Amino acid sequence: MVIDVVQVCGEDIISRDSGRKVRDLILSCWDEPSIDVIFGGRRVGSVSFFDEAIGLLMKRGKKSAEEIGSKLKFPDLKPEDRRLLNHVFSARVQEIKA
């Protein structure tokens, strides 16, 4: 299963509203063995988007960090965005554990 973020969200790949669209789509196809989230070479750079789309899969989607980490793939995510995503996501993991 492939989710093309630019196709889903258009030019807005930074807002929480767009993040929520992506999260809802991820949850709707959660039964797929693997989900590739692609960005078409675009830079995201948004804490809000990553938190809403991926970080809140735990709190709102009731999925575990391990499930999310193994199911979701980000094949074309830029290295600087991957680092930001990991930071935002791990902050949510810490909150859940606390």
Added chain:
Amino acid sequence: MHSERIEFPRQPTIAYIDSFLKAVRRVLDLSEGEVVLDLSRICEVSSVLVCFLCGLVDLSQSKKNRISLVLPRNKSASKAILAVQKLVKGEDGGQIRIAERTWQARKITGNNSAVLEEILDLIGENLRISGEARDSLIVVLTELLTNAIDHSGEKSCYVCAGAWGRSRMLHFTLLDFGMGIPQKIRTRYPQYEDDVDALRDLLKKGLTTRVGLEGGRGYRYIQEILRRNKGRLHIFSGRAKVVLKYDKGEYNYRRARKAFTGTCVDIQFNLDAAGLDAYVAEDKKGDYF
């Protein structure tokens, strides 16, 4: 016909924000009149000046006011302001897009971060910006843009970025004429009657204005990045005036005598430092992806 002559200070920098906020109030109070933006005394140009000029021209036109510009007597300032004069003459075709060698101004009407990347790319043609500094700037500017577009209720904002003189500080101003941050906070937290308290808790506790939803993380990253960058963050909204000088360790929250309907955020970013790298490294908790 009623007329308003708005004189700008000799040094139109963020230190003189009160004169810009007063100018907005005067233009808002005038309809089908004449607005004269008198820049004759200014001897330098700043991102906050350009941002407010774009906003005042746009605001005047929306109030059906005739608008004119008195150019600066200072030659270099006058040359820089010529680009703004085109807006007054309506030569911009309704778009606000000014591309100068060391500064850029735009009116942004959506959550499109590509505009921010374009601004940094163009400024980077004449000013050395490291990859790490650029990454940090993108995160800061993206969060400021989504806040302005999502929370102001206006769905548009004015931005200007530039470096002046030999400074290695990039100045970035973002202005909207929406409801303002304190008012927006009160839609979820009515107990925040005081604008300064609302801004203080937004920055310190991460209040979110999204009813029933998550949020409030953007300003945490902005502050953490600017703290490590030794930059500055100014926020003026409603009656709150916040000035955080991370380079000097000075943090001030003040109350303005009159309210500003809108939000002006101004950052100063040290291009010889970054911020995001250090924050992520210090706070690293593990990789999942």
